[in-house]
Amino acid sequence: MTHSPEQWRALATQLRADSIRCTTAAGSGHPTSSMSAADLMAVLLADHLHYDFNDPHNLRNDRLIFSKGHAAPLLYAMFKAAGAITDEELMSLRKFGSRLEGHPVPLLPYVDVATGSLGQGLPAAVGIAFSAKYLDKLPLKVWVLLGDSEMAEGSNYEALQIGSHYQLNNIIAILDMNRLGQRGPTMLQWHGEVYAERVRAFGWHAILVDGHDVEAIHRAYSEAESADRPTMIIAKTLKGAGVSFLADKEGWHGRALPAADAERALAELGNPKGDIRVQVQSHRPGEPAPLGEPKPFQPPQYEIGSLVATREAYGDALRALGVAKPQVVALDGEVGNSTFSEKFMKAYPERFFEVYIAEQQLVSAAVGLQVMKKVPFASTFAAFFTRAYDQIRMAAISRANINLVGSHAGVSIGEDGPSQMGLEDLAMMRAICGSTVLYPSCAVTAAHLTAQMATRAGINYMRTTREKTPVIYGPNESFPIGGCKVLRASANDVACVIGAGITLHEALKAYEILKAEGLSVRVIDLYSVKPIDATTLRQAAAECQNRIVVAEDHWPQGGLGDAVLDVFSAPDVSCPKMKRLAVTEMPGSGKPQELLDAAGISAPFIAEAVRSLMR
């Protein structure tokens, strides 16, 4: 049942008025960026969105992402018009404790992903569309409202190319081309034909439309809903549309109207009552395709002492998880033969998404997939996750549950040189709110941790090693997240050596060196970097004459050393003598062992650090 143009316009007027009212009440916000898209959103809400506001997490719902998150007032005004929030809550915008933050976050159940850092809505939509089209086989649409300024972000072009490569005709992007950015005109201003040309070159359907002509908007949406490829509707709009002294005027970006101006503006809008309530259509027909039955996880088996790279164990475990958990999906940045995600790909091609060398899209697609209740594992080199740090940060604000696995950590990768070495990944990932950071030293550990990631909430990161390393643990060992393993211990340990990944193996060699000198040291495998096993570490310090050596294949900042140090920073804890070994100079190429030696993080340096602490 279609509403009339008059009804659309009346709704749009209410959305504009509400955007003004709530931002003026807040004293900040983006009313004019909301007003430009009000007609677009009125028609969408009234006649094209299929969404059950009483059951927002139903898989069958359409999805609506405000990639231009600063237009949050408009989004909240839509929620009010749909009856999902009250006018009173709308007026709590930006106030302390309100779910209606300055930019949308999933504290509101109608928001699937946090936005506010630009250029992230479309890439997240790709992940949702992957799930809907290829896994759930549901006819839902993913609607994405984009600002024109954010078309400068490269991440959008990653989404455009993947969108056409995977024929994601369930994505309908709406470009609110209002010509004005934060500080002045955008690069392309109202040259909609240039946007259209670009979008078409990426294999998308493009529709140019007057973003204030509700009937044309309606036709465009209908056309997009039946398109055989993803669509971008390029809507020419006026920033601040609907109010003469705001429309297409510079200087109003991100400014709430002072009370007197708001009054004038509302009067010009006809002082709408604000009581229009839209009955949004329920979700489109169809049931999600069944995923299959979960089975017990059968971890891959490795013989103690055999040489297996932890990156390969990740691949083995991921493949095993594929059997155990039908919700598990994997993605890779075109290095699946290095990260070993290809083991999963070969076993479950239908649950694997090759994202090519587009790491921003890689992480955003994972965020989108978890919106659709999948358990995504995304892998690339540890170094290249730096490319997506903003996406990872925003994933935390999205309260997303995603698993990231970075291979080729540290100088131990050898000849490829520093561009390929993950040396800041621990720092980066530890500084993500609520993150889990894991760093196995052994294939058995890597496999067990992979399995645990699949059921753990939040942003989970595992760092893997390129080189093959000896298997340390037997099949019945357990590796609780937040724990560590004491591998060597005696009653007369003179120091405690803490390592993880490649440096744990160096620590074990250092143990032998020192043992030959008659010194025994405790050796700890710190496979869980965050959370960290403070109890065991404090106990170890106390039992090892308060001497600790930490060795890590990472810069000194933000890695293992800082994590350990933090354990002893509490005021009621006594503080050990500590020696920290880390990579302090820019490495070059060379053999792994040469580079470990050059960085001073190999066994002889660890042994010497112990001796120096004893002097």
Add this chain to the structure above:
Amino acid sequence: MTHSPEQWRALATQLRADSIRCTTAAGSGHPTSSMSAADLMAVLLADHLHYDFNDPHNLRNDRLIFSKGHAAPLLYAMFKAAGAITDEELMSLRKFGSRLEGHPVPLLPYVDVATGSLGQGLPAAVGIAFSAKYLDKLPLKVWVLLGDSEMAEGSNYEALQIGSHYQLNNIIAILDMNRLGQRGPTMLQWHGEVYAERVRAFGWHAILVDGHDVEAIHRAYSEAESADRPTMIIAKTLKGAGVSFLADKEGWHGRALPAADAERALAELGNPKGDIRVQVQSHRPGEPAPLGEPKPFQPPQYEIGSLVATREAYGDALRALGVAKPQVVALDGEVGNSTFSEKFMKAYPERFFEVYIAEQQLVSAAVGLQVMKKVPFASTFAAFFTRAYDQIRMAAISRANINLVGSHAGVSIGEDGPSQMGLEDLAMMRAICGSTVLYPSCAVTAAHLTAQMATRAGINYMRTTREKTPVIYGPNESFPIGGCKVLRASANDVACVIGAGITLHEALKAYEILKAEGLSVRVIDLYSVKPIDATTLRQAAAECQNRIVVAEDHWPQGGLGDAVLDVFSAPDVSCPKMKRLAVTEMPGSGKPQELLDAAGISAPFIAEAVRSLMR
């Protein structure tokens, strides 16, 4: 003087043979990715590149960037053919201590920017082209060799749009479309017309060419050199071209040939002697436009106690630097009215580059500008530098000297919510090799630090605050990098409180609270986070009953607290009782003070932390 097609082909054969020889000697590397582009590079080196190998840093040289850094063997083979390195050095590829790393780095003076993380060559070229076209007014060309896999990186599209927006017809990109990525075919394989369509949609000139037809390549280069817009030459090539068992074969990516295969391959190439030496044309005519005379820096003046945001002081200082140092250029990610770089823009529009909302391009352009001996300052919100972490990491490998200034740090920005809050920037920037991390609490400090950044090598980062804060220091104060300021001290301090930025002001308030209770504390302004003033901090701990409180508007990982803790981690240093206040839960919207209180980093919490340490 043009060489003959036979000469080009002979040179290309040598480049192929050398690429095979050096990688086989190394036992690793990317011969086939080098061979696909050998004809392209032979014609370039012999007849189009203008470059004085005896004076590689001469501004007037063309620039050549291997964005596909893994084709480094080809690049080094070119350097050998140009007489810049010996065959002996070529054969040192990837060996420990060699300048010829697995991916190019500027330890070789002919390499301007490190590559190896894909999609960074073209954005760096934009910075070089900015300088050549708009500042130096030199006719040089920036040649960029791109792989086809890396066209998946969004960063390239940021460069494409800025390239046409600024009409950078001095950029000539060469796309080595060899169809095969690391793990299999690329998305577009040999659909050169699709690349051409995309590139043209971004306003570039596109030329399709057979990448093994040397005469066609020569014509394409000539056409590109006289184009009125930036050009991309899309060259259809075979990976491993020139050797039958490698050409267009999967499974050879990143694999050196075993000795027997190498012998076969070299035989097929006719066992070239390897003695072809090319006399590369010297730089194109023209002198760099004069930059103007440096003048003494006149720092902006602020009255003690007046309210000035450090971000605004940055803008004031940058404008003042504009007078003092003609090499200073500024760039911004379309938020210059928030970062206050617009003060510079208004004063020196010809030295300001608006990069729009494309933070990867923002940082890469800065890297390119410093190649051309400019002193770039790039600014955006601290939070949005996370978008360019890979570029920042690579800038360090490039041994670049760039200045980054991130505004809107921490929860104290208030209503806009977490997407806009820089809360991991200190962690991220401290973990950059050789970086400097500054965090002024006062406009005077911000201005002085800005001036010092302009002459400091490496990756310099300054964090600024959105809120206005009281000016603390007088005009004659100095702020050496690596220092700190003791703002409150007495002989009977019961604890030392360390803050920076907004938390320093909270610390000063806490001082007053405690003073009223009869307790005196030392207060330290930690404006230099890295390097850090270990001496003063250790002394303060010793003089303040070994009690330290650190308060920071940042996650607990990697920020001020970790930096301070590290000072006390040396084995010969006694360790204070420490209480760390930081942001530990995801913040929302609210008033700045509400959010500081909610995070537990405001004055009452600092005062209570001091009291708790005394219990």
